[in-house]
Amino acid sequence: MPRSIPSVEAILLGILLILSAGLALTADGFLSVQNLFDLLYNQSVNLIFAVGLLVVLISGGIDISFSVAASVVQYVAVTLMIQIGGGNWLLGGLAAMLTGLSLGLFNALLIHRFRIVSIIAAIGTYNLYFGLLMFLTKGRSIYNIPDWLDSRVAILTLGEGRATATLYLPVIVMLCMVAVTWLILARTGFGRQVYGFGSDPEAARRSGARIWLVQSFAYGWLGLCAGIAGLMQVHVVREVVPNALYGRELDVLAAVVLGGATLGGGRGTVLGTVLGILLLAVVQNGLNLLGITPFAFKAIVGVIILVSITFTNLDTLMPRRKIVVEFDPEGRTKA
Numbered sequence: 001m002p003r004s005i006p007s008v009e010a011i012l013l014g015i016l017l018i019l020s021a022g023l024a025l026t027a028d029g030f031l032s033v034q035n036l037f038d039l040l041y042n043q044s045v046n047l048i049f050a051v052g053l054l055v056v057l058i059s060g061g062i063d064i065s066f067s068v069a070a071s072v073v074q075y076v077a078v079t080l081m082i083q084i085g086g087g088n089w090l091l092g093g094l095a096a097m098l099t100g101l102s103l104g105l106f107n108a109l110l111i112h113r114f115r116i117v118s119i120i121a122a123i124g125t126y127n128l129y130f131g132l133l134m135f136l137t138k139g140r141s142i143y144n145i146p147d148w149l150d151s152r153v154a155i156l157t158l159g160e161g162r163a164t165a166t167l168y169l170p171v172i173v174m175l176c177m178v179a180v181t182w183l184i185l186a187r188t189g190f191g192r193q194v195y196g197f198g199s200d201p202e203a204a205r206r207s208g209a210r211i212w213l214v215q216s217f218a219y220g221w222l223g224l225c226a227g228i229a230g231l232m233q234v235h236v237v238r239e240v241v242p243n244a245l246y247g248r249e250l251d252v253l254a255a256v257v258l259g260g261a262t263l264g265g266g267r268g269t270v271l272g273t274v275l276g277i278l279l280l281a282v283v284q285n286g287l288n289l290l291g292i293t294p295f296a297f298k299a300i301v302g303v304i305i306l307v308s309i310t311f312t313n314l315d316t317l318m319p320r321r322k323i324v325v326e327f328d329p330e331g332r333t334k335a
Contacts, residue, residue, distance in 0.1 A: 008260035008269075009272045019282055023286040023289070026290065033165040039278075039281050041168055044170035044174040044232060045170065045229045046255070046277055047277050048173070048174050048228055049066055049070070049229050049248070049249075050256050051178055051181040051225060053222055053252055053253065054185075054268050055185070055221050056118075057262070058261065058268045059215065059218040061218060062118050064119075064123070065122045066229075067226075067245040067252075068133065068245065069226045070226040070227070071129075071133055072099070073099045073103075073231065076099045078092075078142055078234060078240050081149075086146045086148070087146055089148055096231040100223040100224050101224045103226070104221070104222050104226065105220045126249075133242055134243075140242075141241045141242065149231075149238075152168055153169035154167070155167045155171065177225060177228060182270040185270060193214055194214055194218065196209060197209055197211065198265025198266035199267075251280065254280065255273070259271075259273040259276030280300075283297065
């Protein structure tokens with residue numbers, strides 16, 4: 001009986017556990033509750049980005065403009081809140097989500113209506129958004145943000161005194177976005193359409209899938225996630241910096257493809273994406289605790305992207321075997 005091949009999620013979980021055990025023995029404080037809470041807190045923005053990007057990759061597209069789109073959202077939402085007298089979480093959240101959604105749908109328009117290849121559209125909007133942001137803001141940061149956005153919102157506190165460990169709002173927002181994305185992809189018929197379109201666009205089109213709706217949802221959802229992530233980033237760092245998220249897209253992309261998504265579409269899971277982000281986070285955290293240069297992490301990210309693309313295209317690189325069927329004089333196949 002043939003052995004079953006472990007899933008990507010199972011392999012990632014195994015690597016994560018082994019790596020965590022090794023760091024627990026070599027890096028002081030790695031297994032402390034506060035360090036684990038900090039890992040979730042620091043990766044909340046990346047995880048929100050990642051589940052949005054996952055939907056785009058499953059649909060067969062690619063988008064790297066989400067990080068600068070989030071930077072645009074920060075400026076638009078915070079500036080708008082300041083102009084109306086400060087605002088609140090509800091108004092700020094709506095402004096961020098609507099701005100992010102609009103930027104995502106703009107990408108979908110370029111790809112669907114004007115037939116621009118997704119990576120070309122993404123490169124174009126990436127430079128367009130960032131260039132306009134830097135030109136219009138002159139690269140200035142906003143330090144005087146509204147009080148509701150500046151104040152920490154504690155969700156869970158464990159321990160007392162110096163041993164206190166606290167979990168903050170961005171982690172809960174991240175968990176909600178992860179759960180909603182999982183429900184859409186794994187528990188709805190529309191989620192199956194997204195997978196089907198990514199696997200075989202022509203077959204999906206013939207089966208009645210509305211292509212414009214799938215692409216609008218994929219890029220719109222990533223834009224929405226970028227908007228929420230941008231607002232959470234402001235809450236985390238307590239300021240708006242125009243280039244704070246610049247370059248974050250490659251780390252997120254590496255984590256998502258590490259989690260099992262392919263650049264060809266039709267594959268990927270929310271669980272794999274979460275494990276991919278956590279694995280890279282643990283690697284980065286371990287390097288910091290061990291005093292190893294952060295440039296090593298960038299090298300690891302580059303290797304992950306190259307290896308993932310290689311395995312994605314492996315079926316086209318390997319020579320195909322020709323199957324020859326022979327028949328005997330009575331018309332039966334030979335063994």
